[in-house]
Amino acid sequence: MSIPAAATPDVMEKLVSLCKRRGFIFQSSEIYGGTGSVWDYGPLGVELKRNLKERWWHSMVRARNDIEGLDAAILMHPRVWEASGHVSGFVDPLVDCRNCKKRFRADDPKIKGTPGAPDAQCPACGMKGTLSEARQFNLMFKTFMGPLEDTAAVVYLRPETAQGIYVNFLNVQQSTRQKIPFGIAQIGKAFRNEITPGNFIFRTREFEQMEMQFFVEPGEDMKWFEYWKAQRMEWHRGLGLAENRLQFHQHTDQELAHYARAAFDVQFDFGGTLGFQEIEGVHNRGDFDLTQHQTFSGKKLEYFDQPNNRRFTPYVVETSVGADRTTLAVLVNGYREEIVEGESEGRTVLGLHPSIAPIKAGVFPLVKKDGMPEMAHRIADDLRSSLPVFYDDSGAIGRRYRRQDEVGTPFCITIDGESLTAGTVTVRDRDTLKQERVDAGQLRAFIGEKLAT
Ligand code: GAP
Numbered sequence: 281m282s283i284p285a286a287a288t289p290d291v292m293e294k295l296v297s298l299c300k301r302r303g304f305i306f307q308s309s310e311i312y313g314g315t316g317s318v319w320d321y322g323p324l325g326v327e328l329k330r331n332l333k334e335r336w337w338h339s340m341v342r343a344r345n346d347i348e349g350l351d352a353a354i355l356m357h358p359r360v361w362e363a364s365g366h367v368s369g370f371v372d373p374l375v376d377c378r379n380c381k382k383r384f385r386a387d388d389p390k391i392k393g394t395p396g397a398p399d400a401q402c403p404a405c406g407m408k409g410t411l412s413e414a415r416q417f418n419l420m421f422k423t424f425m426g427p428l429e430d431t432a433a434v435v436y437l438r439p440e441t442a443q444g445i446y447v448n449f450l451n452v453q454q455s456t457r458q459k460i461p462f463g464i465a466q467i468g469k470a471f472r473n474e475i476t477p478g479n480f481i482f483r484t485r486e487f488e489q490m491e492m493q494f495f496v497e498p499g500e501d502m503k504w505f506e507y508w509k510a511q512r513m514e515w516h517r518g519l520g521l522a523e524n525r526l527q528f529h530q531h532t533d534q535e536l537a538h539y540a541r542a543a544f545d546v547q548f549d550f551g552g553t554l555g556f557q558e559i560e561g562v563h564n565r566g567d568f569d570l571t572q573h574q575t576f577s578g579k580k581l582e583y584f585d586q587p588n589n590r591r592f593t594p595y596v597v598e599t600s601v602g603a604d605r606t607t608l609a610v611l612v613n614g615y616r617e618e619i620v621e622g623e624s625e626g627r628t629v630l631g632l633h634p635s636i637a638p639i640k641a642g643v644f645p646l647v648k649k650d651g652m653p654e655m656a657h658r659i660a661d662d663l664r665s666s667l668p669v670f671y672d673d674s675g676a677i678g679r680r681y682r683r684q685d686e687v688g689t690p691f692c693i694t695i696d697g698e699s700l701t702a703g704t705v706t707v708r709d710r711d712t713l714k715q716e717r718v719d720a721g722q723l724r725a726f727i728g729e730k731l732a733t
Contacts, residue, residue, distance in 0.1 A: 317477030352444025
């Protein structure tokens with residue numbers, strides 16, 4: 281019997297605790313009391329997120345011949361952010377409480393009344409009339425380049441990776457001789473001084489984006505927009521996110537960003553109080569960005585269409601997905617607590633798609649004698665050259681299975697008495713709990729085949 285995660289409102293709390301205990305995610309600078317909404321990925325977390333990014337990179341860059349990769353710098357010329365609209369427009373309305381000093385977004389539904397008015401009530405301390413009027417707060421982190429801390433030296437930590445792609449559009453196109461339509465993809469850190477971050481790694485101030493800008497001929501943009509919407513939803517399904525937890529949300533005119541002609545979010549149902557939330561945005565950005573950069577830099581960013589001997593500024597269809605938010609989605613999606621028939625102890629399982637599981641196989645000698653540990657070590661060492669495996673000989677075998685279930689390991693290999701005489705081992709499947717006897721020499725192929733499906 282299984283208890284689905286969405287039905288348990290405290291699943292996020294359980295995940296925060298599991299992630300710390302098992303080395304997935306730690307609070308940043310914890311020994312100093314933590315840094316607000318910044319998280320560190322531990323040994324298993326870094327593998328999980330890396331696997332996710334690898335899956336994205338493979339499907340977007342390696343498996344296609346019409347998308348090129350890029351790794352642009354975080355620090356960019358400050359004019360980039362004037363051209364992109366972030367200096368003037370990347371703002372949230374902020375209010376603060378004069379009594380408890382807490383800060384809120386002015387549109388926080390927990391605020392009763394209009395901020396600035398005497399009847400407005402602070403959602404934290406409950407006082408009336410202490411909330412300031414809303415003022416615009418820019419979400420970009422600022423720092424200084426060089427030794428002088430003056431306005432001429434201001435640079436920003438990028439709030440999105442996309443701009444690094446736009447300013448390199450011609451560099452990539454000309455060096456690769458790509459023809460339109462084609463795309464540029466990159467994975468990298470982005471920073472936003474969010475007013476109300478929270479919900480673990482859902483909204484943080486430092487996060488990673490996986491973005492792709494697809495350059496198309498004007499007039500072809502809506503066709504490609506539909507294509508990328510479908511592709512990206514398929515990718516999320518392929519990660520194992522449950523069909524009934526995924527949906528599209530179309531942006532209304534009020535929600536559309538200043539650059540967007542059309543936008544859909546891929547939303548995932550995080551359950552509990554969060555419910556359906558954006559994990560990815562698919563945007564038709566028209567020629568907004570390239571035109572802005574041409575105006576601000578004075579450099580042409582046009583495509584030369586050789587066969588038709590004409591130049592034009594391409595339109596852009598963007599896909600933008602958060603690596604951390606998707607990591608949270610696969611954790612929430614996979615978390616389940618089960619009562620196993622015939623066993624007194626229940627189990628916690630992370631039903632991660634095998635391709636992103638941090639450890640692919642646990643390797644256990646049934647007992648610590650009779651040559652079983654030696655054979656188990658040989659098998660673990662052999663598999664380790666191609667797969668992340670974990671050798672464990674401590675405690676009862678049931679306990680060892682539970683420890684791997686909890687971190688999402690899809691297979692557990694046990695070396696028992698029969699292994700020593702027949703050369704076979706058992707392979708236990710995390711989800712079905714079925715055990716198969718497999719020739720030890722065939723293990724690599726057996727597990728490789730299972731991981732490929
Ligand atoms: N270039 C377009 C862009 O940045 P966005 O909708 O602001 O669009 C895209 O962000 C994705 O980045 C989101 O769907 C989300 O997954 C992730 N993201 C944005 N802000 C985030 C934050 N503060 N913490 C974690 N992930 C975030």
